[in-house]
Amino acid sequence: MSGWQWRPETMRAIRLVEVREEAADMRTLYFHDEPCSSASPGQYVMLWIPGVDEVPMSISTIGRGGPSSVTVQPVGEATKALCGMREGDKIGLRGPFGKGYEMRGRKPLIVAGGTGIASVTPLAELMVENGLRPTVVMGARSEGLIVFRERLEGLLGEGLVLSTDDGSCGYHGFASDCAGVILDEGEFDAVYTCGPELMMAAVFRKADDRGLPVQASLERYIKCAVGLCASCAIGPYRVCKDGPVFDSAMLKEVLEEFGRRRMDPSGRAVPVDH
Amino acid sequence: MSAPILRRVYDGGAGAVVTKSLGPVPRKGHANPTLIAVEGGVLNAMGLPNPGAEYFVETIRELKASGVPVVASFFGATIDEFREVAALLSEAGADALELNCSCPNVVEEMGMLGADCVNTEAVTAAVKEVARPPVFVKLSPNVTDIAEIARAAERGGADAITATNTLKGMAVDVDLRRPVLTNVTGGLSGPALKPVALRCVWEVAGAVEIPVIGCGGISGWRDAVEYMLCGATAVQVGTAIMIGNLDIYGEVAEGIGRYLKENGFGEVGEIVGLAMEA
Numbered sequence: 001m002s003g004w005q006w007r008p009e010t011m012r013a014i015r016l017v018e019v020r021e022e023a024a025d026m027r028t029l030y031f032h033d034e035p036c037s038s039a040s041p042g043q044y045v046m047l048w049i050p051g052v053d054e055v056p057m058s059i060s061t062i063g064r065g066g067p068s069s070v071t072v073q074p075v076g077e078a079t080k081a082l083c084g085m086r087e088g089d090k091i092g093l094r095g096p097f098g099k100g101y102e103m104r105g106r107k108p109l110i111v112a113g114g115t116g117i118a119s120v121t122p123l124a125e126l127m128v129e130n131g132l133r134p135t136v137v138m139g140a141r142s143e144g145l146i147v148f149r150e151r152l153e154g155l156l157g158e159g160l161v162l163s164t165d166d167g168s169c170g171y172h173g174f175a176s177d178c179a180g181v182i183l184d185e186g187e188f189d190a191v192y193t194c195g196p197e198l199m200m201a202a203v204f205r206k207a208d209d210r211g212l213p214v215q216a217s218l219e220r221y222i223k224c225a226v227g228l229c230a231s232c233a234i235g236p237y238r239v240c241k242d243g244p245v246f247d248s249a250m251l252k253e254v255l256e257e258f259g260r261r262r263m264d265p266s267g268r269a270v271p272v273d274h
Numbered sequence: 275m276s277a278p279i280l281r282r283v284y285d286g287g288a289g290a291v292v293t294k295s296l297g298p299v300p301r302k303g304h305a306n307p308t309l310i311a312v313e314g315g316v317l318n319a320m321g322l323p324n325p326g327a328e329y330f331v332e333t334i335r336e337l338k339a340s341g342v343p344v345v346a347s348f349f350g351a352t353i354d355e356f357r358e359v360a361a362l363l364s365e366a367g368a369d370a371l372e373l374n375c376s377c378p379n380v381v382e383e384m385g386m387l388g389a390d391c392v393n394t395e396a397v398t399a400a401v402k403e404v405a406r407p408p409v410f411v412k413l414s415p416n417v418t419d420i421a422e423i424a425r426a427a428e429r430g431g432a433d434a435i436t437a438t439n440t441l442k443g444m445a446v447d448v449d450l451r452r453p454v455l456t457n458v459t460g461g462l463s464g465p466a467l468k469p470v471a472l473r474c475v476w477e478v479a480g481a482v483e484i485p486v487i488g489c490g491g492i493s494g495w496r497d498a499v500e501y502m503l504c505g506a507t508a509v510q511v512g513t514a515i516m517i518g519n520l521d522i523y524g525e526v527a528e529g530i531g532r533y534l535k536e537n538g539f540g541e542v543g544e545i546v547g548l549a550m551e552a
Contacts, residue, residue, distance in 0.1 A: 013447055
């Protein structure tokens with residue numbers, strides 16, 4: 001029974017201690033929460049905006065000693081409500097949940113697209129702390145949509161490679177194509193990716209063709225976050241609990257669905273379109 | 275809920291898998307939050323999300339083709355809907371049907387037929403007219419006298435009783451000062467439910483001749499044996515996988531086997547209801 005007393009799956013209120021404006025109308029929301037301060041890179045929390053919804057969000061800062069954060073892009077009802085929050089506002093939180101990234105190899109390449117950067121930034125920070133020098137490809141549609149640019153430049157220096165679909169900054173083209181070029185130039189031994197699923201599927205193929213192990217953070221419709229309801233199932237796995245980070249072996253088991261189809265809230269298959 | 279994930283549960287050591295409840299049309303379920311941990315368990319108000327029974331037929335066929343025994347749980351808003359869905363799932367080849375007339379989270383929308391004897395008997399009888407495989411009737415603990423409802427299901431022709439569904443409860447947050455679940459109330463499962471569901475199994479087993487399937491807070495073999503001693507011939511495990519992994523199904527089955535051997539029993543039937551004879 002001891003395992004059934006207070007658990008991270010319990011809902012608690014958190015107070016926002018800072019709201020920082022990022023590029024592209026995004027906001028980083030900072031809060032103090034002890035379980036989050038010992039989270040692993042790649043884990044996520046469920047944020048409850050009372051009266052609106054409860055949604056999964058990657059932890060974008062693991063606040064060992066200081067506040068933790070999530071970084072939100074206003075796309076749906078819940079994320080728009082989160083972006084309208086101010087310092088002092090209270091919301092609900094469960095987590096952290098799921099299996100994050102495992103640090104492997106000595107020469108890592110990280111490929112992030114759009115808000116995917118939120119999930120891999122704590123990973124890059126942990127790598128640097130451990131004496132590794134990761135290369136990070138940060139992809140966005142255009143220069144104005146590049147998030148965490150200063151934070152990553154400070155951390156990585158030359159290791160940060162920018163890529164924009166419209167060529168307004170850095171490599172001109174998709175982040176996955178940029179990653180292909182970089183893979184040919186450097187001696188990498190592990191690849192990590194988070195972002196739009198079609199980008200991740202392309203990154204996986206390029207890395208796998210070169211025999212490199214991949215870890216990709218997948219996104220599905222998460223309701224319970226604890227492995228019970230299976231609304232987020234892909235193949236034999238639950239994204240909420242067996243993931244969200246999938247390694248190459250797991251990705252190969254779900255190739256029929258990865259980059260192709262997902263389940264809608266009722267459990268019907270629909271195409272993956274981005 | 276796809277075939278591969280249910281297949282994985284079966285490979286984890288379950289004797290059969292019970293699907294999420296299937297209805298006549300696709301349902302998204304309630305808005306989040308739909309599940310939280312509470313003292314000693316979990317409170318959920320998923321709101322019966324499902325892709326619709328017709329859509330799920332293919333999943334059942336896929337599971338059957340790979341040798342997985344399937345219990346198809348189902349519901350409807352009316353007796354006619356229950357009958358219609360039961361016919362579809364029978365046709366799909368389900369090994370058994372579990373009639374869910376006891377979900378505590380959709381009462382406002384579709385009531386709870388399992389709350390009274392007349393409706394329970396009527397819905398069971400209607401489903402039995404069309405169902406080919408055995409029909410388990412899953413009962414609610416949120417009733418005054420569960421034995422009376424179980425007898426009604428038996429009169430309607432039920433082949434077994436599943437006891438129980440979740441216990442209706444709620445949670446409130448003191449900082450946000452509002453109920454946590456969007457649905458306000460939800461169903462309690464996990465260890466906190468066990469003493470209540472165990473008592474229900476005891477009362478049902480004493481009231482009917484048909485087999486009883488125990489469920490509620492089973493997290494290990496010892497819990498399963500308790501249910502069997504109180505009259506259950508089989509058990510279901512759900513909430514425990516929040517903390518453990520899917521191997522729990524095999525662990526429960528192996529643990530029951532060890533218990534039988536160490537205590538000199540030959541097969542599991544010998545311990546069913548043993549505590550009732552004490």
